[in-house]
Structure formats: C-alpha cells, structure tokens
Amino acid sequence: MDAKAAPQKLARPTSHKRNRDMLAISPTTDVLLNILMIACCLLTLFPLYVVIISSITSESALTANGYRLWPEEFSTLAYTFLFAQGSIVVTAYKNTILSTLAGTAISVLMVAFYAYPLSRDNFKFRGFFTFYAFFTMLFGGGLVAYYMVTRQILQIQNTLWALFLPSAFSPFWVIVMRTFYKANVPNEIIESARIDGAGEWRVLFEIVMPLAIPGLATVALFSAIGIWNNFFNCLLLVDEAKYYSLQFTIYTTLNNIRFLLENADKMQGVVNVGDLPSQTFRMAMAVVTVGPIIFAYPFFQRYFIRGLTIGAIKG
Amino acid sequence: MSAEATSPSTVISPKKSRWNRDKIYSNLSYLTMVLPGAIWLFLFAYLPMPGIIMAFKTYKLARPPADYWIQNKFIYSLINSPWVGLDNFKYLILPSNLSTTLMYIRNTVLYNLLFMVVGLIFSVALAVIIYELTNQFLAKLYHSIFFLPFFVSWIVVAYVVYALANSTGIINSSLASIGIAPLEVYKEKAYWPFIFLLANLWKYTGNGSIIYLATITGVDRELYEAAAMDGAGKWKQFTHITFPHLVPVIVLLQILAVGRIFGSDFDMFYTLPGGAALVKDVTYTLDVFVYNMLRSNLPLGYPAAASFVQSVIGFILILVTNYIVRKTRPELALF
Numbered sequence: 001m002d003a004k005a006a007p008q009k010l011a012r013p014t015s016h017k018r019n020r021d022m023l024a025i026s027p028t029t030d031v032l033l034n035i036l037m038i039a040c041c042l043l044t045l046f047p048l049y050v051v052i053i054s055s056i057t058s059e060s061a062l063t064a065n066g067y068r069l070w071p072e073e074f075s076t077l078a079y080t081f082l083f084a085q086g087s088i089v090v091t092a093y094k095n096t097i098l099s100t101l102a103g104t105a106i107s108v109l110m111v112a113f114y115a116y117p118l119s120r121d122n123f124k125f126r127g128f129f130t131f132y133a134f135f136t137m138l139f140g141g142g143l144v145a146y147y148m149v150t151r152q153i154l155q156i157q158n159t160l161w162a163l164f165l166p167s168a169f170s171p172f173w174v175i176v177m178r179t180f181y182k183a184n185v186p187n188e189i190i191e192s193a194r195i196d197g198a199g200e201w202r203v204l205f206e207i208v209m210p211l212a213i214p215g216l217a218t219v220a221l222f223s224a225i226g227i228w229n230n231f232f233n234c235l236l237l238v239d240e241a242k243y244y245s246l247q248f249t250i251y252t253t254l255n256n257i258r259f260l261l262e263n264a265d266k267m268q269g270v271v272n273v274g275d276l277p278s279q280t281f282r283m284a285m286a287v288v289t290v291g292p293i294i295f296a297y298p299f300f301q302r303y304f305i306r307g308l309t310i311g312a313i314k315g
Numbered sequence: 316m317s318a319e320a321t322s323p324s325t326v327i328s329p330k331k332s333r334w335n336r337d338k339i340y341s342n343l344s345y346l347t348m349v350l351p352g353a354i355w356l357f358l359f360a361y362l363p364m365p366g367i368i369m370a371f372k373t374y375k376l377a378r379p380p381a382d383y384w385i386q387n388k389f390i391y392s393l394i395n396s397p398w399v400g401l402d403n404f405k406y407l408i409l410p411s412n413l414s415t416t417l418m419y420i421r422n423t424v425l426y427n428l429l430f431m432v433v434g435l436i437f438s439v440a441l442a443v444i445i446y447e448l449t450n451q452f453l454a455k456l457y458h459s460i461f462f463l464p465f466f467v468s469w470i471v472v473a474y475v476v477y478a479l480a481n482s483t484g485i486i487n488s489s490l491a492s493i494g495i496a497p498l499e500v501y502k503e504k505a506y507w508p509f510i511f512l513l514a515n516l517w518k519y520t521g522n523g524s525i526i527y528l529a530t531i532t533g534v535d536r537e538l539y540e541a542a543a544m545d546g547a548g549k550w551k552q553f554t555h556i557t558f559p560h561l562v563p564v565i566v567l568l569q570i571l572a573v574g575r576i577f578g579s580d581f582d583m584f585y586t587l588p589g590g591a592a593l594v595k596d597v598t599y600t601l602d603v604f605v606y607n608m609l610r611s612n613l614p615l616g617y618p619a620a621a622s623f624v625q626s627v628i629g630f631i632l633i634l635v636t637n638y639i640v641r642k643t644r645p646e647l648a649l650f
Binding site: 022023024025030033034036037038040041044045047048050051054109110111113114116117118120122123124125129132133134136137138139140141142143144145146147148149150152153154165166168169171174194199200201204225228229231232247250251254255258261282283285286289290293294296297 | 338340341342344345346347348349351352353355356358359360361362363364365366367369387388389390393444445447448449450453457459460461462463464465466467468469470471472473474475477478479481482485501517521536539540543549571574581582586589590591602605606609615618619622623625626629630633650
C-alpha cells in the first residue's frame with residue numbers, strides 16, 4: 001500500500017471539526033442515521049443481554065414464564081453453583097487464565113523483537129526475515145501435517161503449552177508492528193542513542209518499545225482475545241480433562257445437553273432431563289466465559305484504535 | 316508491503332556503506348532479536364510443510380530401527396511410507412463420495428464469497444456513517460458497541476444461538492405465543508446460511524470497519540471541500556473521493572481473503588451447529604471435513620489429500636490474484 005500518505009493526517013483527529021459546517025450532513029439525515037445506529041446497537045447488544053439476564057433469573061421463573069426481558073425473580077444461585085466444590089469450570093478457568101497470561105506475554109515480546117530489526121535499514125538480513133515470516137501467511141502444510149508435527153515431534157499434547165504456544169506468534173502482527181515502528185520511532189532518536197553508546201537491545205527496550213506502546217498494546221489485546229477464546233488448540237491437542245480450556249469445557253457441556261435433549265425421546269429412562277444443568281446454569285457459564293476478556297476492552301481502548309490504524313494503513 | 320525501498324529513513328544511514336565493527340555487532344543483536352520468532356515459525360509453520368507429501372502416500376506409522384538417523388516415528392514413517400500417486404485423491408472423488416466432497420467445497424467457497432461481499436459492504440457503510448455523524452461522542456460510543464462482539468468466542472455465540480433458537484428458546488416461545496409452529500433450527504437446512512451470515516456480521520463488522528474508518532479519516536478534507544464547492548453531493552463525494560481512497564485497503568484485504576477461500580472460520584462452522592447431523596449438508600466446510608476425517612479411522616492420506624487441495628489451491632489463487640492486480644494496478648499488488 002501507499003507508504004507515505006497517511007500518518008501525519010491521522011495524528012490530528014479533532015482538526016476536521018474546523019470545516020465541519022460546510023461538509024456536514026443535513027440535520028434530518030443526522031437524526032435518521034442516529035436512529036439507525038441506535039437500532040443496530042440494540043440489536044447487537046440484544047443477544048448478550050439475553051444471556052446475562054437469564055443467568056440471573058431464578059430457575060423457577062424461567063421455567064414458568066420462559067425468557068423475559070426483565071425477570072420477575074432474580075437469583076445468583078447459578079453462579080454459586082458454578083464455582084462450588086472445584087468443578088470442572090474452575091479447573092478450566094485456571095488453565096485459561098494461565099495460558100492467556102503466558103501466551104500474551106510471549107507473543108508481545110516475540111512480535112516486538114522480531115519486528116524491530118525488520119524496521120531497520122541497516123539490518124542486513126531484513127529481506128530474508130521479512131519473507132520468512134510473510135510466506136507463512138500465504139502457504140501452510142495443512143491440518144494433517146500440523147497435527148502430526150505438534151503431537152509426534154513437538155509433543156506438546158496434553159500440556160498447558162498446547163493451549164497457548166501454537167498461538168504465541170503472528171506474522172501478521174509482525175508486519176503491522178514493523179510499520180508502526182517505522183512511523184512512530186524517529187530514526188534520529190535511535191541514531192543518537194547509539195552514538196551515546198547504547199547497544200541495540202538497550203535501544204529496543206528503553207527507547208523503541210516505550211514509544212511503541214499503542215502498537216504493542218494492540219498486539220497484546222488481540223493475542224489475549226485470541227488465546228482466551230481459543231477452542232481449536234484444545235480440541236486438537238488435549239485429551240485430558242485437567243488441561244481443558246474454558247471454551248472447550250463449555251462447548252462440551254452445551255453439546256452434551258443438546259444431544260441429550262434432541263434425542264430425549266429415544267433415551268427414555270436412560271437420562272433424566274431434569275438432571276441436566278439448568279438453563280440459568282448454562283447461561284452463567286457463558287457469562288463467566290465472556291466476562292474477564294470484556295473487562296480488558298476499556299483498559300486497552302485508549303491505545304488500540306490508534307495502534308491498529310497506523311500500523312495497518314501504512315502496511 | 317512495498318515500503319522498504321522508498322522509506323524516508325534510508326536517507327540517514329547510507330545503505331551500502333562499509334562494514335565496520337559497529338555494524339557487525341548490531342547485525343548480531345538484530346539476529347538475536349529475530350531468533351525466538353524465527354524458531355517459532357520454523358516449528359509451527361515450516362516443520363509441517365514437508366508433511367504435505369502425506370497426500371501422495373499411504374501413511375503407515377512405524378517405529379524406526381535402532382540405527383536409523385533420526386529416532387522419530389513420524390519422520391521415519393513419513394519418509395518410508397509407500398508412494399501411492401493420486402490414490403488418496405481418488406478416494407475423495409469416488410462415486411459414493413463425489414457429491415459430498417463437491418458439497419463441502421461449494422459450502423466453503425460460497426460462504427467465503429458471501430462473507431467477503433456482504434462483510435465488505437457492511438463494514439464500509441458503517442465506517443462512512445460513523446465518520447459522517449455530527450456528534451463525535453455518540454459516533455465513538457456506537458463504534459465501541461459494534462466492536463464488542465469481537466470479544467465473544469464462537470462457543471458463546473453457539474450458546475446464544477441455542478438460547479434463541481432451540482425448540483423451547485426465545486424465538487420459538489414467542490412464535491408459540493402467537494400460535495405459529497416452532498422452527499426446527501437444528502433439523503432444517505434452510506436457516507443455516509442466514510444464521511452463519513448474521514453471526515459473522517455480528518461478530519466482525521465493528522472490527523472490519525476500523526481499518527476503513529482510519530483510511531477515511533486520513534483523506535485530505537480539502538478534497539471534499541473542493542468537491543462540495545463544485546456542487547457534488549454526498550453520494551458523488553463517496554464514489555469520487557472516499558471510495559477511490561478505500562480501494563488499496565479493499566484490494567489488499569480481498570487478495571488475502573482469496574487465498575483463504577478454501578479455508579474457513581473452523582470454530583464457527585464446527586460449534587454453531589454442534590455436529591447436528593441433519594444440517595451437515597449446509598454447515599460442513601472443508602476444514603470441518605478434514606478435521607472429522609483426521610479424527611476418524613480413515614487412513615490419514617485421505618484428509619491429507621483434502622488438506623493438500625486447500626493449501627495448494629489457496630496458494631495458487633493468491634499468486635494468480637496478485638499477478639492480475641499487479642498487471643492492472645501495480646501499486647496495489649501485495650508483493
């Protein structure tokens with residue numbers, strides 16, 4: 001893409017207010033667009049609202065009245081039950097928190113390290129290592145070979161590593177960060193630090209990375225979401241319940257329930273439908289699965305749109 | 316991606332200057348920086364690549380003899396399994412399998428095209444609307460809300476779909492209260508393309524529009540002012556100014572999307588129907604097909620053959636698309 005056009009203009013988002021009058025849409029259009037946006041926002045939030053509100057409805061109210069937009073009777077019993085007596089959810093929660101923290105830290109560092117030399121003109125092997133990373137975005141060995149390599153050569157199956165190591169690096173974010181460094185870390189600062197006798201690693205840690213925090217926060221956010229929400233690593237590489245991730249655990253639960261209910265007529269006497277985890281319990285599971293990662297959003301938001309756009313536009 | 320050659324920073328350190336101690340030292344530091352990532356790429360991306368030959372072999376797992384150069388069952392078996400030519404591919408097009416294979420290819424390609432086109436329209440429309448709104452605070456708030464579903468995993472989406480659409484779910488209890496027969500979502504094929512499209516739009520539109528919004532924000536305001544003075548309305552401004560500025564980003568993203576046209580969002584296609592057998596004709600994609608074969612008792616050559624088709628055709632398609640783009644608009648090509 002165009003390498004030179006964007007960065008200075010992006011840096012002043014408020015200044016286009018200046019000529020807003022002449023280019024502004026008509027008040028009627030503005031009102032109509034706002035109404036449209038509000039409607040779409042409500043539609044977007046509706047599914048999440050349903051899940052949250054039914055998780056705090058009492059089971060009896062849910063059974064008697066079905067789903068309501070505002071429950072007649074609240075109850076947090078599902079959550080109490082969920083975290084009681086070391087259930088599978090607690091184990092899965094621990095595994096997922098640990099692997100998200102470890103995986104995010106590793107991937108931010110590896111991406112930050114890999115991208116920096118690629119942004120430097122005096123790195124002799126820049127072309128080679130750019131291609132080395134970029135090529136993996138275009139071609140891969142396929143699922144079967146990947147499955148055999150991770151299980152038979154790397155042998156990470158049935159460990160916590162399996163939950164985050166396969167997602168701990170990303171050539172895409174390397175390309176974004178490389179561009180981000182180029183746009184945001186002036187070469188003069190790096191050169192002058194070097195004249196003062198700082199080595200490359202010191203320049204990276206003390207000058208380049210602090211200046212690149214919006215970009216690095218973006219990488220951190222996306223890899224945290226990626227690992228927290230990851231289902232496939234666990235599906236492919238974990239067979240032992242003590243290493244199950246949160247997503248995998250709740251998927252298995254949902255699927256078992258669905259299978260039993262759909263086939264309830266054929267299984268008379270084998271399964272008592274009343275023994276299945278209740279509706280509220282299931283919804284509470286979905287809520288605790290989304291919870292922590294949503295809280296990460298405001299924390300990162302101040303950085304990430306800037307980080308994402310500058311890196312991507314110029315890339 | 317073509318930035319290196321023209322980067323402004325080249326001016327300061329002349330490129331082909333003499334090698335001195337400083338330079339060798341910094342290149343060594345640079346090499347230690349790329350090392351962790353390079354090792355990861357080798358292990359998780361390059362190491363599986365030779366495994367692609369499994370598609371042309373009857374893979375038999377065997378223990379290497381004690382004097383073999385590498386004591387790894389997989390590598391030994393990969394090298395020593397017999398070649399069978401195209402036999403594995405023939406399995407996929409046996410008369411009994413041909414129709415399902417074609418069906419999964421059709422699903423994969425059509426869903427991808429659908430998401431590419433509809434996703435593009437919605438993301439660009441959202442970016443333009445957000446940009447045009449007069450109240451910047453509200454615009455930001457809307458955008459934050461649209462971005463929220465990006466944080467929600469496909470598994471939770473599967474819960475939501477189930478809560479809304481199961482036989483006693485919200486939709487069906489509402490329909491029942493007005494006397495309409497329930498929708499049997501997990502038994503009826505016709506609903507699934509809509510469910511996938513809606514779920515896909517719900518999850519990705521907010522995120523997809525970020526890059527377009529950033530591009531529009533970067534367009535020089537004076538262009539719009541000049542156009543407005545010449546009497547161009549909003550639509551004309553869009554087609555003549557905004558859209559041409561979006562073309563490079565759109566082309567870049569679409570080239571990458573074409574390369575993934577035989578891939579799919581595995582989590583979505585696998586977890587939303589949750590293996591409901593009655594709808595698999597419209598919910599299975601090649602990824603799901605390969606995964607299910609891999610986990611079945613079939614010889615590994617069969618999924619390897621399907622997976623080979625995905626990798627190699629995807630790669631060829633991306634090269635061809637890029638070639639066509641380079642011939643027509645060289646500045647937009649990916650490489």
